[in-house]
Amino acid sequence: MFIFASFNTIATMETNLTPEQSLKVIDDMIRQAKRSFHRISFYFLLWGVLLIAAMLAEYIMTRMGNPPHGASWGVAGIVGGVISSIHGAREGKREGASTAMDRVILWLWAAFVITMLITIVGYGVSGGGTPSGSIMVLTGLPTFVSGQLMRFKPLIVGGLLFWVLGAFSYFVDPGVITWLYIGAMLFGYVIPGYLLKRQEDGLRTA
Amino acid sequence: MAFAPLDPILHNQLRLAIMSLLVAVEEGDFTFLLEKTGATRGNLSVQITKLKEAGYIHVQKTFKENYPNTVCRISPKGLKAFETYVKAIKDYLKN
Numbered sequence: 001m002f003i004f005a006s007f008n009t010i011a012t013m014e015t016n017l018t019p020e021q022s023l024k025v026i027d028d029m030i031r032q033a034k035r036s037f038h039r040i041s042f043y044f045l046l047w048g049v050l051l052i053a054a055m056l057a058e059y060i061m062t063r064m065g066n067p068p069h070g071a072s073w074g075v076a077g078i079v080g081g082v083i084s085s086i087h088g089a090r091e092g093k094r095e096g097a098s099t100a101m102d103r104v105i106l107w108l109w110a111a112f113v114i115t116m117l118i119t120i121v122g123y124g125v126s127g128g129g130t131p132s133g134s135i136m137v138l139t140g141l142p143t144f145v146s147g148q149l150m151r152f153k154p155l156i157v158g159g160l161l162f163w164v165l166g167a168f169s170y171f172v173d174p175g176v177i178t179w180l181y182i183g184a185m186l187f188g189y190v191i192p193g194y195l196l197k198r199q200e201d202g203l204r205t206a
Numbered sequence: 207m208a209f210a211p212l213d214p215i216l217h218n219q220l221r222l223a224i225m226s227l228l229v230a231v232e233e234g235d236f237t238f239l240l241e242k243t244g245a246t247r248g249n250l251s252v253q254i255t256k257l258k259e260a261g262y263i264h265v266q267k268t269f270k271e272n273y274p275n276t277v278c279r280i281s282p283k284g285l286k287a288f289e290t291y292v293k294a295i296k297d298y299l300k301n
Contacts, residue, residue, distance in 0.1 A: 017219055019295045025219055026226045026292065032242045033230030093271055096238025097231040 038095060038102045039200050040146070042087055043109075044155075044193025050076040052185045055132075059178045070124070105146055112142040130174060132181045136166030143188055154195045158188035215260045216291045220245050220253045225288050228263060228280040236276040254278060262287055 017025070054076035061072070116138055123131040144159025146152075165184045169177045216222050223243045227234055234242075240250055254276070257263045262284030266277045280288070 017217060017222070019298045021219075022217070022222060022291075022295050023299070025222050029223045029226035029242065030230045033227050033234075096241070097227075097234035099231045103232065 033097065033099075038091060038098075038105075039197075040105065041193045041197035041200055043084060044189045044196065046083060046087075047080055048185050048189030048193055050080045052182050052190070055178055055181050055185070073120075101149055105149060108142050108145055112138065130177060132177050133166050133169035136162050136169060136181060136184050138166075139184070139188065140166060143192075147192075150196075152192070152196060152199070154192035158192045162188045212294055213287055213291050215256065215262065216287060218253070220249060221257055222291075224250075224253060224257060224278070225262065225280065225284060228278055229285065229288055233277050233279040235270070235278070239278065257284070260284075260287075 057072035140162030147155025
């Protein structure tokens, strides 16, 4: 059989690889490569905590008689943006490989941030009330898609929750929206982020 | 039954390992390949050069934190060769 000749010839030339060994090398390396992903749990935890804090700050200020002016959102956005940039730059230097999925997830979230900023500014300019419901609906998209790409169920469920609570928020009192938003952030960002961190830590040390 | 001849460039443990890694990721640097394959620096460097000369990978020399950094990326020719190699191996194992 020709293939035997091929294997034997090459075996004497360079290495002693059988077909089974070849497949094992391929399989092992692809498994190894799958562990080389960019860690994104940090961002879910960071933004989840920051946005819950911003919403609570707005809620407390409103209860104290101050009209909502969005300062806490601005502070959360700047703090989150700066920390995310520093963390992203450090991780980028450390990572030795970049996958197509990393790139898709990066651009998905970048597009989401742009869409969200336009939405928030649009609401502000047009006096369209609180954008929280629309933000929840919008947030559902990248969360759900990231979960599907990573095959990570807590993020898929988190994305669905953002959509459901976001849609629900159009029909309830503005006071209730605060708690819907906090619930969506907790179950859509913070808890999946924590579970994802555990999975990332596990895969890195596996 | 006649089997497709195996590509001698790919039928080497380290070169096959490099190609398998680069198929799975879009691009990987020298340190990444070193860590995943467990090869020595010298051997890895030699095999990367062979794959580059065969046109199977693109190699880009950059800097990372002021140190030289070699980034490898599989080429369309390399991807096709890899697919052909895997098919040949699978055909052999099936028969």
